[in-house]
Amino acid sequence: MRRRVDWLPLLAGLPGCAVLLGLFLLPVGFLIARSVTDPKLGLSNYHTIITSPAYGHAAWTTLWLSGAAVLGCVLLGTPVAYALVRAGDHPVMRVVMAVLILSFLTSSLVRAYAWFLMLGTQGPVVAVTNALGLGKPQLLFNSFAVIVGMVHYLLPIYTLMLYGSLRSIRYELVTAAEGLGAKHAYALRTVFLPLARPGLVNGGSLVFVIALGFFVTPALLGGAQQTMLSQLIAQAVQQFGDFGAAAATGFLLLVASLALLAAVRRVLLPKSARYG
Amino acid sequence: MLAAVVLLGACGGSGSSGGSGGGGSIVLGANGGSYDQCQQSTFIPAFKKATGMDVKYGSFAYDLGAWKAQQESGAVEWDVAVVDASEFDALRRAGWLEPLGVSTKGMLDFPGVSVDNYGIASEIFSQVVTYRADKFGGDPPKTWADVFNTKKYPGKRMFHRNAADMGTLEMALLADGVAPKDLYPLDVNRALRKLDSIKNDIIWYDNGTKMVALIQQGEAVIGAGWDGRIKDLQAQTGGNVVGMSPEQAIARPDYWVIPKGAKNPEGARKFLRFITQPKQQAAFAKCTGYPPPWVAAFDHLPNKSSYAVTPDKLHNVIVWNSNYWKANRDAVTQRFNAWLGGS
Numbered sequence: 001m002r003r004r005v006d007w008l009p010l011l012a013g014l015p016g017c018a019v020l021l022g023l024f025l026l027p028v029g030f031l032i033a034r035s036v037t038d039p040k041l042g043l044s045n046y047h048t049i050i051t052s053p054a055y056g057h058a059a060w061t062t063l064w065l066s067g068a069a070v071l072g073c074v075l076l077g078t079p080v081a082y083a084l085v086r087a088g089d090h091p092v093m094r095v096v097m098a099v100l101i102l103s104f105l106t107s108s109l110v111r112a113y114a115w116f117l118m119l120g121t122q123g124p125v126v127a128v129t130n131a132l133g134l135g136k137p138q139l140l141f142n143s144f145a146v147i148v149g150m151v152h153y154l155l156p157i158y159t160l161m162l163y164g165s166l167r168s169i170r171y172e173l174v175t176a177a178e179g180l181g182a183k184h185a186y187a188l189r190t191v192f193l194p195l196a197r198p199g200l201v202n203g204g205s206l207v208f209v210i211a212l213g214f215f216v217t218p219a220l221l222g223g224a225q226q227t228m229l230s231q232l233i234a235q236a237v238q239q240f241g242d243f244g245a246a247a248a249t250g251f252l253l254l255v256a257s258l259a260l261l262a263a264v265r266r267v268l269l270p271k272s273a274r275y276g
Numbered sequence: 277m278l279a280a281v282v283l284l285g286a287c288g289g290s291g292s293s294g295g296s297g298g299g300g301s302i303v304l305g306a307n308g309g310s311y312d313q314c315q316q317s318t319f320i321p322a323f324k325k326a327t328g329m330d331v332k333y334g335s336f337a338y339d340l341g342a343w344k345a346q347q348e349s350g351a352v353e354w355d356v357a358v359v360d361a362s363e364f365d366a367l368r369r370a371g372w373l374e375p376l377g378v379s380t381k382g383m384l385d386f387p388g389v390s391v392d393n394y395g396i397a398s399e400i401f402s403q404v405v406t407y408r409a410d411k412f413g414g415d416p417p418k419t420w421a422d423v424f425n426t427k428k429y430p431g432k433r434m435f436h437r438n439a440a441d442m443g444t445l446e447m448a449l450l451a452d453g454v455a456p457k458d459l460y461p462l463d464v465n466r467a468l469r470k471l472d473s474i475k476n477d478i479i480w481y482d483n484g485t486k487m488v489a490l491i492q493q494g495e496a497v498i499g500a501g502w503d504g505r506i507k508d509l510q511a512q513t514g515g516n517v518v519g520m521s522p523e524q525a526i527a528r529p530d531y532w533v534i535p536k537g538a539k540n541p542e543g544a545r546k547f548l549r550f551i552t553q554p555k556q557q558a559a560f561a562k563c564t565g566y567p568p569p570w571v572a573a574f575d576h577l578p579n580k581s582s583y584a585v586t587p588d589k590l591h592n593v594i595v596w597n598s599n600y601w602k603a604n605r606d607a608v609t610q611r612f613n614a615w616l617g618g619s
Binding site for chain 2: 052053054057058113116117120121122140141219220223224225227237238239240241243246
């Protein structure tokens with residue numbers, strides 16, 4: 001028997017798909033072309049980047065700061081998303097939801113600058129540590145400040161996305177497990193957590209990819225040791241007009257992040273949910 | 277995205293300019309911060325009033341990538357813009373500039389103040405010794421050697437991380453005892469060794485906003501600042517918070533340019549001829565704190581001595597050597613970035 005193709009949804013999706021593919025594949029194609037033709041044909045841009053200590057350092061910095069920011073989001077955001085799902089009607093959780101959405105809508109520059117003032121030597125945090133007799137720690141221009149700024153930016157995105165995914169889990173399954181004699185913690189761990197895993201991995205992957213492209217936060221809150229790849233790309237474009245090096249860096253970042261994501265998803269996701 | 281919006285606006289404007297009946301309009305490249313605000317409070321309204329022409333702001337012009345994209349696509353947005361010395365050199369070499377057609381008679385006797393009718397100085401821009409006056413007011417730092425002296429002036433110090441354009445290596449060499457006349461060609465190894473001696477105390481900035489924030493919030497207590505922005509900060513905070521010493525100012529011109537393919541180059545020339553008049557230059561200099569590159573403009577300035585460069589004080593400043601940087605910019609930047617990334 002011939003399989004019937006449902007043409008209507010395909011046709012309906014066609015214009016949107018064409019726009020999406022066109023706006024992604026064409027620019028990426030131009031990017032790759034530019035990276036091997038500007039200033040001359042060949043792989044010289046890639047050779048320069050791979051052998052440059054500054055780029056190597058920035059690549060490593062980008063990866064570990066992004067990883068740390070994702071970890072921060074998972075540790076802080078997961079319980080919040082769970083609380084929103086289980087007790088969303090509570091007045092406190094309504095306020096939390098409003099705060100999440102509001103901070104999601106605030107510009108990254110404003111939020112980074114707010115941390116600049118908060119963590120500064122004249123800021124409230126240092127005032128508190130000083131009053132407690134702990135001295136005046138240097139909180140700005142290091143990895144700590146950048147990670148704080150990144151987590152603050154990414155947390156609403158992660159939490160709201162996870163909330164959407166956790167909400168679709170049928171909590172009756174946990175209740176059923178408890179009815180069959182499982183302790184609450186055991187039921188959560190063996191029933192709820194496996195069902196939540198795709199949401200956790202998808203949320204984590206999304207904020208990781210966003211973190212890789214961070215620019216304003218490390219520039220304002222970090223020191224020279226916290227230079228990320230996007231800052232080097234901006235320097236190549238704005239200061240040197242070197243589109244070839246910028247394109248090559250961007251393409252390497254794209255390939256590296258896709259490979260990393262595929263690996264992480266292969267390890268952490270069940271087969272059925274891998275592309276869902 | 278901002279650039280795209282502005283580009284759309286510019287295209288719309290050009291489409292309708294065929295039947296323009298009024299004074300016409302020009303698009304000015306933006307620079308940001310107090311600099312643009314000063315343009316808007318001084319010569320732009322005066323020019324509009326005198327000529328009936330309109331002046332609109334385009335996107336940020338301190339961006340070689342934006343120039344390249346505009347020249348390659350042929351969609352040139354600006355009619356006139358201010359760029360820094362390095363960018364000017366790159367634009368000139370690429371052939372992306374129109375002749376200005378503005379007389380340079382009466383300009384300050386400063387190296388590179390006008391270049392072959394393709395660029396004339398918009399102001400003389402200086403890096404100066406900058407410090408917290410509330411901390412070091414009793415015995416204020418004067419020289420770059422003081423800025424590198426962590427015993428006498430303890431605390432974090434700020435420098436620009438674009439070493440090629442912002443004099444960071446020059447400062448290190450002057451602090452290490454190199455005489456101004458022996459500065460070029462730079463001994464990069466020696467400069468990096470000197471910077472190594474204070475590396476853990478340095479906070480780097482890469483734009484004027486962060487520079488001002490660092491000294492204003494006291495994150496840095498001493499370092500390199502831009503004379504105009506620091507004067508602006510002094511005016512805001514009162515004289516006792518932030519101080520500066522013009523003694524070893526590292527100075528270079530910024531340039532007015534007209535991009536090749538500009539839609540209204542004649543309007544741009546009219547604009548430049550208007551704003552280079554002494555009175556307009558003086559009004560702008562009073563607002564920005566940057567010295568005007570025109571001798572007669574100083575006649576209209578009340579406290580001449582507060583400017584890093586004046587007609588009588590030319591030999592006291594250290595002139596940033598554009599020829600050296602033209603030849604060595606890429607190589608030195610790569611070495612500096614490698615040094616910066618290593619620990």
